[in-house]
Amino acid sequence: METKNYRSLVVRESEDKKFTSAIEELSTQNLPAGDVLVRVLYSSLNYKDMLSASGNRGVTRKYPHTPGIDAAGVVEASSSADFKPGEEVIVTSYDLGMNTSGGLGQYIQVPASWIVKKPAGLSLRESMIFGTAGLTAALSILKLADHGLPKGAEILVTGGSGGVGSSAVSILSHAGYKVTAINGIYDESAFIKSMGAADVIDIPDPAESAGKPLLKDRWDAAVDTLGGNPLTFALRSVKANGAITCCGNAASADISLTVYPFILRGITLYGIDSQNCPMKTRVRAWELLAGSWKYPWLESISTEVGLDNVIPSIEKIKAGKHRGRIIVNMKD
Ligand SMILES: NC(=O)c1ccc[n+]([C@@H]2O[C@H](COP(=O)([O-])OP(=O)(O)OC[C@H]3O[C@@H](n4cnc5c(N)ncnc54)[C@H](OP(=O)(O)O)[C@@H]3O)[C@@H](O)[C@H]2O)c1
Incomplete structure (x- = not known):
């Protein structure tokens, strides 16, 4: 050649x-x-x-x-x-x-x-707007969908301004879910709301929940991209039998954890690894990104x-x- x-x-x-x-x-x-x-x-x-x-x-x-x-x-x-x-x-x-x-x-x-x-329905350029970030968001949402998301469910997305987070906020709000996003370090509320998020909050202060193994149950499910305290917050505030996906560590690789979200609320924590994701799931995710999950913005x-x-x-x-x-x- x-x-x-x-x-x-x-x-x-x-x-x-x-x-x-x-x-x-x-x-x-x-x-x-x-x-x-x-x-x-x-x-x-x-x-x-x-x-x-x-x-x-x-x-x-x-x-x-x-x-x-x-x-x-x-x-x-x-x-x-x-x-x-x-x-x-x-x-x-x-x-x-x-x-x-x-x-x-x-x-x-x-x-x-x-x-x-x-896949048809996606240009090469658009496929890179999604890229690994969009694929990872899609794999996270697929995991939650397969877990069973009630119609119009309320979903928490941490790190809503990042690549994975903004893709997750966009796909979920386009698909009709009610999204609350957590900012990263900076306040990007206006940007995140422009992608359809109903609400944007700052990273909760860990001192406010210190000593509380569970918080008020607020979300049906969560997509976590940050790890650390935002993931701890998600684990403590997702409703009974809900699920959380964990893909990143932009805030921290460490999480403070008790068994209570698992034994008192039946929460499931799913790991997302786009790198070793099987080809069949990968193709399924790309087809969704080229089809019903391709949001207009x-x-x-x-x-x-x-x-x-x-x-x-x-x-x-x-x-x-x-x-x-x-x-x-x-x-x-
Ligand atoms: N498991 C997988 O297959 C997979 C695939 C892709 C990505 N990831 C991981 O997912 C995470 C996000 O990736 P990405 O490509 O979306 O990154 P990105 O575009 O750089 O976004 C990072 C996000 O994290 C926030 N952030 C950064 N540092 C922070 C800190 N110290 N505390 C709190 N928030 C912070 C940023 O908000 P501010 O700028 O406002 O701080 C932003 O929302 C990374 O950890 C990445 O390694 C995993």
């Missing part, structure tokens, strides 16, 4: 253990082995990409490295019978952008088993940048100065 040169974000580690990022020209011949070569047309920025670009060894072990856990593009070459050149595809999670060269390069080469055919939660603006955009995520989704146009 013909070798191509392409532009890519590359994160390097210096001898004094500092991490620097730059846009470099690379060659497809140095990509990892894989069944399918994809020309990436859109990518997106996630919390995990910021961690990878910052030298977080829990995400990326070896540098130099190209982050990007999300990629949408067109098959350039394939040794798999399942994919043909010219097909539009979405690749998210698995090892993409972690220890496999990711979607912030104009080409990726991956196993066929990582690839989802783009999808564009309004996103900002588009080019590859040349990726580094400052990652800095914004690091400083907590972004909201919603940042998509990256990888065409130039």
